[in-house]
Amino acid sequence: MISYSPILDAIEQADVSENELRRIFHGRGHCFPSLEHINLDFYPPFLFLTSYQEIETDELERLVHQVWNKASVYADFITGLVYQQRAGRETSSRVFYGTLPSPHIVVELGLSYQVDLLTHQNTGIFPDMRNGRSFVVSQSKHKKVLNLFSYTCGFSLAAMHGGATSVVNMDMNKGVLAQGKVNHKLNGFDENVRFFPHDILKSFGKLKKLGPFELIIIDPPSFQKGSFELTKDYQKILRRLSDIVSNKATLLLCANSPDLTEKKFMELITEHAGDGFNFEYRLESALGFPEKDQNKNLKALVYRYHGL
CATH class of the missing domain: 3.30.750.80 (RNA methyltransferase domain (HRMD) like)
Incomplete structure (x- = not known):
């Protein structure tokens, strides 16, 4: 028993x-x-x-x-x-x-x-990303922020709470973006926030026009049927980062797959983003999330862009 x-x-x-x-x-x-x-x-x-x-x-x-x-x-x-x-x-x-x-x-x-604890598999917020949201609060003041794979826009709330100048949220799921809008209204963030229900892999032209961004958060699902597979599609985003990022920008690059170790994730970033993106540190796991193997849990890596 x-x-x-x-x-x-x-x-x-x-x-x-x-x-x-x-x-x-x-x-x-x-x-x-x-x-x-x-x-x-x-x-x-x-x-x-x-x-x-x-x-x-x-x-x-x-x-x-x-x-x-x-x-x-x-x-x-x-x-x-x-x-x-x-x-x-x-x-x-x-x-x-x-x-x-x-x-x-x-x-x-x-x-x-x-x-919502009943209707969907995910509730509307991921507790394991608490330290990521705290980090964004601390890094957002007076910055232009891009939140990719924004889900219900928790990072956007954190950025606005931290004093961001503006935030762009992008996620191809209209339903979660609608919930993100509800969350912004709950917190009184009614201005300087935009929501785009677009396929990120096909939207870099728009993002280039909206940028450059001084803080970028990328927190994709490990797998989204018909649209995104972390180990195959992440590099497509990394290759275009230099087109939308400002010099000395901060990036929070996340991956939550047990199949992608921290070392392999960093190698992926170096290979496809380029030498201008320098690794600074990995965020600690949130309180209450003990892990036997740190390579199998959420990886949230902080990078700085210094240009080429």
């Missing part, structure tokens, strides 16, 4: 009193044998329990009961629990306890995001 003690210990040690989005237990980092398929997040006021493999009904009931029972000490902050099963391409979500807020708004780093 599986022991869920590490999850229960993580709940006991969690500080949920700040009512901010956070990861409580990260099994996907492979630091907890037999629990590699389980994550637990706090989307105030709900717990969000995720499994990346199918759990039989009786075992799921046991897991959920233990998690909820342990979380009962935080009744002032935690009012419900959603379970999401992500086995292969099949994703299903279920409310076990409580009634979800509608709309469901969570806060991170002083910014508000509307999330």
Whole structure:
């Protein structure tokens, strides 16, 4: 019988009193044998329990009961629990306890995001990129920012919060960009932000006209059917960076694929972006994301462009 003690210990040690989005237990980092398929997040006021493999009904009931029972000490902050099963391409979500807020708004780093724990595989914000968003806040003042593969525009919110002059968001998915617009309205960022539902690989002419940019964030999916495959298409973007970047610009280049090591990622950047892009450092993993192998988790690398 599986022991869920590490999850229960993580709940006991969690500080949920700040009512901010956070990861409580990260099994996907492979630091907890037999629990590699389980994550637990706090989307105030709900717990969000995720499994990346199918759990039989009786075992799921046991897991959920233990998690909820342990979380009962935080009744002032935690009012419900959603379970999401992500086995292969099949994703299903279920409310076990409580009634979800509608709309469901969570806060991170002083910014508000509307999330959805039931309808889609992804909730509307990725907790593992917290340090990336914090970095963008610190680097954006008076800068012209480009946010590629913008999803629901978390980096754009961070840039505006940090004092950016303007932000361009580009993602071919109109639905996530519409959610990004909602998030900007939630935070009062109604000006100097643009949203383009375009295929990035076919839009460098437009980006060149809109640039040059002083801060560029590239955070693509590892795979998006029919449009992007990280190990085959990232280099196409890297080759065009010098056309849209200003001298001394900062770049946050991200990859979240266990098949692409940090070394291979850096080699890819050097080969296809060119000598003008110099590596500075890798952002640390967000709190709550222990990893057995740092090459298999999110890689967020900071580069500086110094021209040719």
